[in-house]
Amino acid sequence: DAGVIQSPRHEVTEMGQEVTLRCKPISGHNSLFWYRQTMMRGLELLIYFNNNVPIDDSGMPEDRFSAKMPNASFSTLKIQPSEPRDSAVYFCASSTGGLASEQFFGPGTRLTVL
């Protein structure tokens, strides 16, 4: 199994531009999570999906952030417009959904907004 796949691995953009981060979860996993990691705030859960349905998006910072999961094998996190304070590493993780199941993390996307 290839694990959780994220693209791109690195993204550098200018303030005001739209950014789209992509995630392919592990096949058979029905829960998907988006996290943001910064030095100041650590690892924060932004949103998670069960069976492609958003369950809790209370961690999404503001309306500039949106996430979709059109099918079981693909999810996107979009920032529009981007700001320098959005610079962080964004992780996608998936799990089978069982309470004791571990979350498998992707390699992360390092986003830099200039």
Add this chain to the structure above:
Amino acid sequence: AQTVTQSQPEMSVQEAETVTLSCTYDTSESDYYLFWYKQPPSRQMILVIRQEAYKQQNATENRFSVNFQKAAKSFSLKISDSQLGDAAMYFCAYRSAMANNDMRFGAGTRLTVKP
């Protein structure tokens, strides 16, 4: 809301020695799950060990073991016979046994292993 506290921002250990990383959490729930994740410089988050709160026996995975003290809400990680490859950020995490899948992470402890 549940919170997870890792009070040691940095720790160091001599190769082959033993080190313990601390984690405490705050919850009013009686059933939950606890995890330790490792994040090496590659950034990849890797599960090290997990503990179910209803189990009294401490979890063990090879050189990694936990000291789970439910009454004290403490969940420390012990690494025995430390190896250079153990150098990484270690995150403690809490997950409720309620219906949602939310997982709360601590701020992390950076472990350095000295040769």
